[in-house]
Amino acid sequence: MAPIELTYFPVRGRGNAMKLIMYDQGVEWTDKVVTIEEWMKGDLKKTCLFGQLPKLKDGDLVLYQSNAILRHLARKHGLYGKDGKEAALIDMMNDSIEDLRVKYLRMIYQEYETGKEKYIKELPGHLCYFEAILAKCPSGFLVGDKISFADYNLYDFLVVQKILCCKCLDNFPSLKGYVDKIGSRPKVKAFMESDSCTKLPVNGNGKQ
Numbered sequence: 001m002a003p004i005e006l007t008y009f010p011v012r013g014r015g016n017a018m019k020l021i022m023y024d025q026g027v028e029w030t031d032k033v034v035t036i037e038e039w040m041k042g043d044l045k046k047t048c049l050f051g052q053l054p055k056l057k058d059g060d061l062v063l064y065q066s067n068a069i070l071r072h073l074a075r076k077h078g079l080y081g082k083d084g085k086e087a088a089l090i091d092m093m094n095d096s097i098e099d100l101r102v103k104y105l106r107m108i109y110q111e112y113e114t115g116k117e118k119y120i121k122e123l124p125g126h127l128c129y130f131e132a133i134l135a136k137c138p139s140g141f142l143v144g145d146k147i148s149f150a151d152y153n154l155y156d157f158l159v160v161q162k163i164l165c166c167k168c169l170d171n172f173p174s175l176k177g178y179v180d181k182i183g184s185r186p187k188v189k190a191f192m193e194s195d196s197c198t199k200l201p202v203n204g205n206g207k208q
């Protein structure tokens, strides 16, 4: 049994960025997939610290909260910048990515029929900030000169936005180049093309 166990639903959702990190960094893990039907029985939910998934078990460490899991993997695999200053900037970037993800998830799960078009219309107003940031990054990564956990998270988010609206990056050359750059990393490409990724719906309600 691999020392790392990821318990999550059979969706990309909040689980894909952490899987990208582990796969790209050569970390072995076991997926414990929980169906909605199983979850609705309530027994597993009662055991979860905050009543939710994903859950990552790394040896005797049990973590919930997807961004805490990303940070844990980042600390273990050198994905948190070269010093405290870069780590702080990476945290800032990831917090902003989380803001965008929450907006997306609210539209997908609560306002899809009535809010999808408005979300797509307003999306450039949110993406423009990362376009400006990446336009100034000589390394092509959000912070410093190597990939961080925020890069995997932003990449995953942008790929999902392109599934929602294939043209959403057409006016953002830096974001387009960024998705190509991260997506052309051999193991990232392999994972994104694998059944582990492609066979999962993006979201739990079948909307994307």
Ligand SMILES: N[C@@H](CCC(=O)N[C@@H](CSC(=S)NCCc1ccccc1)C(=O)NCC(=O)O)C(=O)O
Binding pocket: 009, 011, 013, 014, 036, 045, 051, 052, 053, 054, 064, 065, 066, 067, 105, 109, 203, 204, 205
């Ligand atoms: N801040 C937390 C949020 C975790 C979270 O929302 N988890 C969801 C799943 S992740 C997600 S994108 N949820 C969207 C809706 C959904 C629910 C159930 C299955 C799939 C998607 C969950 O466990 N829902 C079940 C429940 O609350 O009883 C984090 O970042 O991990």
